[in-house]
Amino acid sequence: MYDLSILLLLVIYTFGFLSASIEENRLLRDLRENYDSVERPVENHKEAVQVKVQVLLQQILEVVLLLFKITNYIKMYSEWKDYKMKWDPAEYGGILDLHLPSSGDGALWKPDILLFNSAEDTFDNSFPVNFVVYYTGDILFVPPGIVKSSCNIDITWFPFDEQICCLRYGSWSYATSQLDLHVNSANLSDKDHMDLTYYLENSEWELLGTPADRLLKPFLNDSFTELHFRLHIRRKKVYYFMNWIIPSIIISLNNLLGFMLPSECGEKITLRKFLNSCTLNLGIFFSFSIIILGCSVMMTILVVDIHFRMPDVYEMSPWVRKTFLEWLPWALLMKRPGHQFRMPKEGCNSYEQSYLLPDEKRASLDAIINGDTLRR
Structure with missing residues (x-):
């Protein structure tokens, strides 16, 4: 039983x-x-098919500055009515909806909506999904896709820049009198005309808003409808502070700290060589730092060469003596051991002699070079 x-x-x-x-x-x-997929789904051929379009933004995948291109993962909702796709659920076992293929045999009519500023090699990279047909004649078409589009990128204020990238959708062959597109902003805010329900944050860019506009573009003797969905994004500063700005400040400070090493230290030149080898891959900013590093290397070599010159081999030239032992010390308020600087004579463009006798000056200079003044 x-x-x-x-x-x-x-x-x-x-x-x-x-x-x-x-x-x-x-x-x-x-x-x-008696259904023909080429025929527009209107009872009167003078009427236009009304299509509502909504873009669901799931993620901003990449923004390529050099190629002026942005890559997004989106789903585009398209809704319209087909008067030949209506039925009474009571006559067909209570069936409320059907899932029909969008290509091949048995496919329905669909609007030829394309991304006009596509940067794809194949132009259209959306996945061909099925139609969802409701008994009221409403048809829903939601193809997902990884969309690459061109974007006018301005990096004047990099890395504190904001960009506005536009997705330009429109019909490729139907004029507005045959196919009229509208932005479906139902249940969305005034600032966001894209559906951000499933949006995943990007690690480099912050999404500020997604406004949209409907435009009529004249072409030949007719007009065509375009829908512009804009992505207002701002670069996240923390990423570039950690990877660009802070390293650049450290490198620049190291350029100055190299001059604080004593001339007797053999690592004075080694520091410059190390910095040169480490900054070649840090970008355009560091190219200027490398130029400064090169200049500092030459200055360091000059300082070390002057420091280790012996007075009994090299004789100081008059202009060097005048510049570094008279004019600069007086201008910098520096005192030389055993010497008192005086103001220029009134009515005279030259300074008084900073020494009394040549022998006394040479002895004082030798004492400074040999470090005898430190033992006094």
Whole structure:
């Protein structure tokens, strides 16, 4: 008796599936009768097909500055009515909707909406999904895709810049009198005309807003509708502070700290060579730092060469003596051991002699070079 009950339930269950399959097959056969996928779904040929478009932004994948290109993962919702796709659910076993292919045999009419500023090699990279057809004649088409589009990028204020990238959608062949596009902003805010329900934050860019506009573009003797969905994004500063600004400040400070090393230290030149080898891959900013590093290397070599010159081999030239032992010390308020600087004579453009006798000056200079003044 128990086995008989199970067998009866299986028969009823299977019969229900077969009945539903029969009803759906009959409905498909009736809907496809006299249906042409090339014909626009309007009863009056003078009317335009009204299509509502909404973009669901899921993620900003990449912004390529050099190629002026942005890559997004989106889903584009398109809704319109097809008067030949209506039926009474009571006559077909309570069926409320159908899923029909968007290409091949049995496909329905669909608007030829394309991304005009596409940067794809194949131009259209959306995935061909099925139509969702409701008994009221409403048709929903939601193809997902990784979309690459061109973007006018301005990096004047890099890395504190903001960009506005536009997705330009429109019909490729139908004029506004035949196909009219509208932005479907139902249940969306005034600032965001894209659906951000499933949006994933980008690690480099912050999304500020997604406004949209409907424009009419004249072409030949007719006009075409375009929908512009704009992405207002701002670069996140923390990323560039950690990877660009802070390293650049450290490198620049190291350029100055190299001059604070004593001339006797053999690592004075080694520091410059190390910095040169480490900054070649840090970008355009560091190219200027490398130029400064090169200049500092030459200055360091000059300082070290002057420091280690012996007074009995090299004789100081008069202009060097005048510049570094008289004019600069007086201007910098520096004192030389055993010497008192004086102001220029009134009515005279030159300074007084900073020494009394040549022998006394040479002895004082030798004492400074040999470090004898430190032991006094």
